[in-house]
Amino acid sequence: MSGEFSADCFRAIANYTYDWESWHAPDGRLLWVNATVERMTGYTPEECLVMPDYPLPLVAEEDRSRITEILTAAQQGDIGNDIEFRTAHRDGRSLWTAVSWQPIYNDSGTHLGFRTSIRDITERHELKEQLRLHAAHLEQLVQERTARITQLEIHRRKMEKLAALGQLAAGVAHEVNNPLAGIRNAFALFKADIAPDNEHYELLELIDSEIERISSITHQMYQLYRPSSHDATTFSLSRAIEDVVCLSQPAAAKAGVTIDCESDQEEIQVTLPEGEVKQILLNLVQNAIQASPKGSAVRLEVGAGDATVSVAVIDQGEGIQPTDLPQIFDPFFTTKVGDSKQGMGLGLSVSRSLIEAMGGTIEVASQPGEGAVFTANFPVADPPGNR
Numbered sequence: 001m002s003g004e005f006s007a008d009c010f011r012a013i014a015n016y017t018y019d020w021e022s023w024h025a026p027d028g029r030l031l032w033v034n035a036t037v038e039r040m041t042g043y044t045p046e047e048c049l050v051m052p053d054y055p056l057p058l059v060a061e062e063d064r065s066r067i068t069e070i071l072t073a074a075q076q077g078d079i080g081n082d083i084e085f086r087t088a089h090r091d092g093r094s095l096w097t098a099v100s101w102q103p104i105y106n107d108s109g110t111h112l113g114f115r116t117s118i119r120d121i122t123e124r125h126e127l128k129e130q131l132r133l134h135a136a137h138l139e140q141l142v143q144e145r146t147a148r149i150t151q152l153e154i155h156r157r158k159m160e161k162l163a164a165l166g167q168l169a170a171g172v173a174h175e176v177n178n179p180l181a182g183i184r185n186a187f188a189l190f191k192a193d194i195a196p197d198n199e200h201y202e203l204l205e206l207i208d209s210e211i212e213r214i215s216s217i218t219h220q221m222y223q224l225y226r227p228s229s230h231d232a233t234t235f236s237l238s239r240a241i242e243d244v245v246c247l248s249q250p251a252a253a254k255a256g257v258t259i260d261c262e263s264d265q266e267e268i269q270v271t272l273p274e275g276e277v278k279q280i281l282l283n284l285v286q287n288a289i290q291a292s293p294k295g296s297a298v299r300l301e302v303g304a305g306d307a308t309v310s311v312a313v314i315d316q317g318e319g320i321q322p323t324d325l326p327q328i329f330d331p332f333f334t335t336k337v338g339d340s341k342q343g344m345g346l347g348l349s350v351s352r353s354l355i356e357a358m359g360g361t362i363e364v365a366s367q368p369g370e371g372a373v374f375t376a377n378f379p380v381a382d383p384p385g386n387r
Contacts, residue, residue, distance in 0.1 A: 015034045015035055016034075017034060017036065017117075018036065019036060019117045019118060019119045020033075020034065020036045020037050020040050020041075020097075020117070020118040020119075021033065021034040021036065021115065021116070021117055021118075022034075022037075022048075022054075022055070022115065022116045022118075023104070023113065023114075023115050024071075024074070024075075024113045024114050024115070024116070025112075025113045026075065026111055026112070026113045026114075027075065028071050028074070028075050030048060030049060030051070030054045030055075031113065032045075032049075033045045033048045033049065033054075037058075040087060040089070040095070040097070040118070040120060041058045041087060041088070041089055041090060042089050042090025042091055043057075043058060043090060055067065056068070057088075058087060058088060059085060059086070059087060059088060060085070060086035060087065060088045060094055061088070062086070063085040063086050066083070066085055067085060067099075070083060070099065070101065074101045074103070074114040074116070075114070077103045077111065077114075078101075078103075079101065079102045079103070080099070080100060080101050080102075081100040082098045082099075082100055083098060083099050083100075084096060084097070084098050084121065084125070085097060085098075085099065087118070095120060095122045096120075096121050096122045096124075096125035097118050097119060097120055097121060097122075098118070098119050098121045099116055099117070099118045099119075100116070100117045100118075100119075101114055101115065101116045101117070102114060102115060173217075173218040173219075176214070176218050177215075177218050180211070180214055180215060180218065183211065184211050184215070187207065187208065187211065191204050191208065231273065232271050232272050232273050232358075232381070233271065233272075233273075233274055234269060234270070234271045235269070235270065235272075235274045236267060236268065236269060237268040237269070237270045237277070237302075237309055237311075237378070238263060238266065238267055238268050238302070240274060240277055240278055240281070241261060241263075241281065241300065241302065241311065242261075243278060244278055244281045244282050244285055245259050245261060245285070245300070247282060248282065248285045248286060248289060251286060251289050252289050252298065255289050255290070255292065255294065256294035256295055257289050257292045257294070257295075257296055257297065257298055258296075258297045258298070259285070259289075259297070259298050259299075259300070260297050260298070260299045260300070261299075261300040261302070262299065262300065262301050262302065263301075263302035263303075268302065268304050268309055270309060270378060270379075270380050270381065271380070271381040272358055272378060272379070272381070273358065276354045276355075276357075276358070277378065279350075279351070279354065280351045280354055280355050280362075280376055281311060281313075281376065283347040283348065283350070283351045284311075284313040284351065284362075284374045284376060285298060285300070285313055286347070287313075287315075287347060287348070287374070288313050288314070288315035288317075288372075288374070289315075291315045291317030291318070291371075291372065292315045292316055292317050293316065293317065296315070296316040296317075297316065298313065298314065298315050298316075299312075299313075299314040300312065300313055300314075301314065304380075306380075307379060307380055308360070308377050308378065308379055308380065309377075309378045309379075309380060310375055310376065310377050310378075311375070311376045311378070312373055312374070312375040312376075313373070313374045313375075313376075314371065314372075314373045315371045315372055316371045317371050317372065318368065318369060318371075319366045319367050319368045319369055319370050319371055319372055320364070320366040320368070320372050321368055322368075325364065325366065328348060328364060329348050329349055329352045329362070330349060331349040348362075351376075355376060355377075355378065358378070358379060359379045360376065360377050360378045360379055361376075361377045362374060362375065362376050362377070363375045363377065
């Protein structure tokens with residue numbers, strides 16, 4: 001075999017190359033292109049040879065300026081490798097390709113022009129895009145997990161703080177309760193000796209009510225640290241709600257507020273600690289009454305599902321400021337200003353502690369000026385071993 005290869009032999013080798021090969025004159029004019037161009041673009045080599053601005057018609061419009069820069073650099077003798085761009089197929093499809101180019105010289109060093117080699121990298125680009133999306137998804141998962149861990153850490157610290165605060169409250173309540181019992185007994189004896197028509201008798205009534213209020217506060221402080229653990233019994237939640245409404249009527253009448261109750265069922269049976277259920281609802285109704293303007297109504301809406309029963313307590317008050325909502329269940333936090341008889345901000349904290357102990361939740365929704373909705377979600381039955 002001869003040691004020399006003919007020009008036709010070189011052309012045959014280039015023509016059977018899998019990549020799209022082009023040979024250009026020093027001024028950039030196309031001299032030859034292999035048959036792969038038709039597979040990748042839909043245009044035949046003959047059509048390409050007569051294109052005045054080859055290869056721009058075969059390039060996606062948004063990448064033509066880049067290819068123009070590459071052709072200019074190639075004419076100046078530069079070398080480039082694996083520059084990505086989009087090729088526009090004749091049938092409207094677009095595929096990702098990468099071009100490499102280098103100058104061509106003869107044995108005497110005369111510049112004959114340059115060659116380009118274009119490779120189909122659609123599959124590679126798809127894999128890169130999949131990796132990018134996968135990395136973005138992992139980053140999102142990491143961010144979500146980090147946010148969740150942060151929330152759990154905040155919650156843990158808050159629980160530790162509440163536990164310490166509750167223990168302190170219980171200790172204070174214990175210390176206050178003993179002398180309070182002595183004051184109450186001594187005052188009862190003193191009051192018994194005062195005739196009702198005495199000019200100061202009304203003050204005695206006020207003192208008596210204040211002693212009772214202190215007693216109620218200490219009781220709430222005990223429950224904040226160690227909620228009572230009443231046994232669950234099966235009872236009518238509808239009847240319990242009626243009892244709560246009945247107990248709340250005097251306070252509602254004094255405030256000039258009415259209480260309406262709506263239920264989608266006449267009878268709802270649950271197996272829960274009845275006393276704690278009533279205490280939770282009583283706290284919510286009393287808060288709604290205190291928040292309601294005179295002449296308005298507090299509405300109770302009861303709905304039952306397969307495993308839960310919800311009781312929504314809706315008022316028409318001023319609503320809760322968005323900045324206050326995250327703290328609304330914190331012990332000793334209250335939005336009731338200007339009235340020392342409205343409690344110490346323990347009712348909601350105790351209520352949430354009680355309902356969570358039985359596997360339920362309390363939710364709040366409010367907009368300033370549009371009232372508030374507190375929804376107590378009770379399980380139909382207290383889970384066995386929950387206490």
